[in-house]
Amino acid sequence: MYGFWQQASTQWLGFALACTFAGFMVAALGWARWILPQEQVTDLRDTYPQPVEERAQQVEAFVHGSAQLTRKTWLTRMAYAAFGLFGLAALFPLGALGPEPDGTLFHTRWKRGDRLQRNDGTFVKAADLNPDAVQTVFPEGSVGDYRSMAVLIRLPDGVGKNTTSGLVAYSKACTHAGCPVALYRAAARQLICPCHQSVFDVADGAKVLEGPADHPLPQLPIQIASDGYVRATGDFPEPIGPGFWEHS
Ligand code: FES
Numbered sequence: 001m002y003g004f005w006q007q008a009s010t011q012w013l014g015f016a017l018a019c020t021f022a023g024f025m026v027a028a029l030g031w032a033r034w035i036l037p038q039e040q041v042t043d044l045r046d047t048y049p050q051p052v053e054e055r056a057q058q059v060e061a062f063v064h065g066s067a068q069l070t071r072k073t074w075l076t077r078m079a080y081a082a083f084g085l086f087g088l089a090a091l092f093p094l095g096a097l098g099p100e101p102d103g104t105l106f107h108t109r110w111k112r113g114d115r116l117q118r119n120d121g122t123f124v125k126a127a128d129l130n131p132d133a134v135q136t137v138f139p140e141g142s143v144g145d146y147r148s149m150a151v152l153i154r155l156p157d158g159v160g161k162n163t164t165s166g167l168v169a170y171s172k173a174c175t176h177a178g179c180p181v182a183l184y185r186a187a188a189r190q191l192i193c194p195c196h197q198s199v200f201d202v203a204d205g206a207k208v209l210e211g212p213a214d215h216p217l218p219q220l221p222i223q224i225a226s227d228g229y230v231r232a233t234g235d236f237p238e239p240i241g242p243g244f245w246e247h248s
Helices: 010-035 054-072 074-096
Strands: 134-141 150-154 166-169 183-185 191-192 199-201 207-210 221-225 230-232
Touching: 134 191, 166 221, 166 230
Parallel strands: none
Antiparallel strands: 134 150, 150 166, 183 191, 191 199, 199 207, 221 230
16 A cells, blocks of 8 residues: 555555465465364264263363454454455555546647747757758647647748748657657658658648558747747647547
8 A cells, every 4th residue: 555655656555465365375374274173083973862960061162262262362363454444455456546637638739939949958949950850849848748749840941831930840659559759751741650651741731641640730820039049829720649539
């Protein structure tokens, strides 16, 4: 329970569970080996009607046995406590159901005015990129946030639709299964996903040229501010990554 509470790794949780079952096993073996009486008793066939003194002996033996069991009550209570705690631990995974996604399925951290920040913390200026240069970018202050990761590309003059002075930015999460779309084939202006080779047309809204992805990479709206920095003008217009029911 403590490991789950502390969000320990799966390996540690598995190890703790194995130790728990091992403890139960040792307890059960110990109970059978050292606590239960080991004597073997042969009960002779009764003759009826039983003599009065024999009945008295049996009653005495029963009372004696009951007294022995009574002395081990604490062991029984410990067993109940162990199984009770084990049952309680089984309820803990319910905690893994929360918290609610709370809109994060539909939005990333991009917001109007965010500068585009590189992995090394520097900000992108429009003049930094030569034609066909590629840059992975994040919202200002959210470097490393996978869902917000975008790829910024400068297309040569006269190439591409919906560019901002030749710049286009698309979500880097593949719309097939979410791999980072990491390869850029400059000669053809194509982004390629290394996982299953989906190909996206950078010059035409990142439309899918080859599957298995079935819809384009969402385009990040950007502008070039007066200070020369490239800034977002809002979030992606649709959910990033693998398909939602809206796309079907
Ligand atoms: S995750 Fe990109 S093609 Fe499958």
